[in-house]
Amino acid sequence: MHEAFAERDVCRAVGILRRQDGQTCANAAYAAAQALLRIIRRVRGKVSGSSVLVLAGPGENGRISLSAGTFLARRGVRVKAVTGENTHPCAAPPPEGYISRFRLPDSDVLRKLAEEADVWVDGIFGSGILGEIREPYRTWLKTLRDVRSARAGHYPPPAVAVDLPSGISADGTVHSGYVLPASYTVALGCFRPAHLLPAVNAAEEKDFFGEVILADTGIMHTLRAIHAEPAVRRVGRGDVRGVLTVPTPSDNKYSRGVLGLCTGSKRYPGAGYLSAGAALKTGVGMLCYLGGSPQMPLKYPEAVMGGKNCDAYVIGCGITDREYLRRAYRKAVRAGVPAVLDAEAIPACAGLTGNVPTLLTAHQGELVKLYAACGQWITLSQIRRNPQRAAAEAARMTGAAVLLKGFVTVIAAPGGELYAQADAPTWLAAAGTGDVLAGIAGSLLACAAARAKRETGMCSRAKAEADSLPAKIAACAVFLHSSAASRAARVKTHSPSSFGNPISAGDIIGELPETVYRILSSKEAAFSE
Incomplete structure (x- = not known):
């Protein structure tokens, strides 16, 4: 049985883990990278030589996505990262030569990067989003949606959402009309209600998450220890x-x-x-x-x-x-x-x-x-x-x-x-x-x-x-x-x-x-x- 936990319980468990070892983000990045490697192998049939475009936001999701990109680069993946004006203050710059980084690219550059990539990684925003997606991130998602529409009959690159597609909060509320529906979603540590429930406030009923893959970060043990009750269940x-x-x-x-x-x-x-x-x-x-x-x-x-x-x-x-x-x-x-x-x-x-x-x-x-x-x-x-x-x-x-x-x-x-x-x-x-x-x-x-x-x-x-x-x-x-x-x-x-x-x-x-x-x-x- 799959069990999804409310965001307040997840935040409490993450806080406990962070006080214990301080490696929460590193563990999440490694788990996300392992899930991405499996997806790349499924899509391309191989890992080395594949091309991945990472869209990194200003928060913790962006930090995790950039770190996961570094893991991928060490496995021979050609990683290009698009970042905004600011990145997470704790996000260390990737080692020289591992990731090609593009800061605030215009739409034409982003479109070219998206068309050349085998896989897109949406790491702009995670569960903490509470309102409409702001610029330049809104333009990024719109550009990728346009590329996907233009290549609809030719299997466009799959989009992989880190934890949640940007613009959707943990309870499943859609905060933006620019959400990029994911082909795969890597759930970090545990499922959130959004991973199992229909989207809330969506203009139409659709699948925003694709195949949801659970990446083990060690948080489930802590959730059990604090006796967190699942908010949603799915039988198997x-x-x-x-x-x-x-x-x-x-x-x-x-x-x-x-x-x-x-x-x-x-x-x-x-x-x-x-x-x-x-x-x-x-x-x-x-x-x-x-x-x-x-x-x-x-x-x-x-x-x-x-x-x-x-x-x-x-x-x-x-x-x-x-x-x-x-x-x-x-x-x-x-x-x-x-x-x-x-x-x-x-x-x-x-x-x-x-x-x-x-x-x-x-x-x-x-x-x-x-x-x-x-x-x-x-x-x-x-x-x-x-x-x-x-x-x-x-x-x-x-x-x-x-x-x-x-x-x-x-x-x-x-x-x-x-x-x-x-x-x-x-x-x-x-x-x-x-x-x-x-x-x-x-x-x-x-x-x-x-x-x-x-x-x-x-x-x-x-x-x-x-x-x-x-x-x-x-x-x-x-x-x-x-x-x-x-x-x-x-x-x-x-x-x-x-x-x-x-x-x-x-x-x-x-x-x-x-x-x-x-x-x-x-x-x-x-x-x-």
Whole structure:
């Protein structure tokens, strides 16, 4: 699991390390240089003879970038550094002959340097930025953006951000319209919330960070020592493997988890078929179908029509009758079992949540409806500007875990925990994929609830574990969903040359068994590990 820490905790840990040995910046520069060497080798196939352009700002990020450039030069890399009028007072000038340094170059000189380089290093500003980027740094970024646009069809040099792309603060707030989106980001020591969460106040939803590479500076040990709590989490392969339930010789269809599916209708039968297929392919022991898709026995003869004593419910996909949805959810509440609410069930059951562990799987439009059902007002623009805040407030209002779908999917728990899952292919933006996600989440929730009931006999500890289930289950479901979609689309994460192919919701279902197998057998690396 990746864990991101708030900037105040990181600064506290850095201060402790600085008092202990005074080598914090040197360690960060060496770690950044090692990450840059791996990136250069990936881009060029070799290190010696490669060309790197370093943009160094006036602060500590500039100091670290210049020092990292010196390490690279000693390995045979041709390093050219662009600096402003002032550099960090502790930044020693690089040894003579190692780095070619250009102080306050004009746009034409910078453009020529950028076009000649194999890799760009953005070390202008880091987590300390609080306002708009000033000159000359704004012109530098604009020039590099222009060079990238001019070479869009010819694979321009990748930009590597040191710690954070200049213009974005540690919490993910975009302070400038001149941010240069990075192909790679080298996170120094630990992840910040910005590395995992969607950007805040961005004009459009985009990936500013590219592939985030963690460079070990020794700070994680200090963060653990001061008992710093992660601000954001992202699950990986190991976490999903811990949630997936492998049957034992003593298991039967009931002990493996029974899922009640209140999805699909005559008007929208496909939602029922997709959610059922996803649940069955994820590993639930028994599926009780309580929806209205007329051909369910023909599509999935293994599904039981009707049923009771379910371990979890999925309610809402493809059903518009709000009274029916409320009755279905009240059934789950009376049984005391967790539920996944999707689509129209989210606003329909807004005033009923909080009594059993519940997961709301919403897109931005459904979150607007949820706020309205709770007597609050929010616009799509406000959600896009700060999705994590919108999801966290919705979780607080409803007492349910809220999954907000997007380029980065955010999951907020009522207790304040925050998960952020990324790396899904853009081909996933297709009709029916949300129904597949609801089925996956319901299956994992039913299996986990059945396991908790079996192992602890529904004691108080089991109830505490069940209350914390939906948020982590949701994150694991998104990971499975994204992994299966990436397999179907033949997309390799963060590869600029891997465009993939179109997929449908059914393609994701078809890839689920192989995805589960590879996660359980450790034959496929996690996208976030």
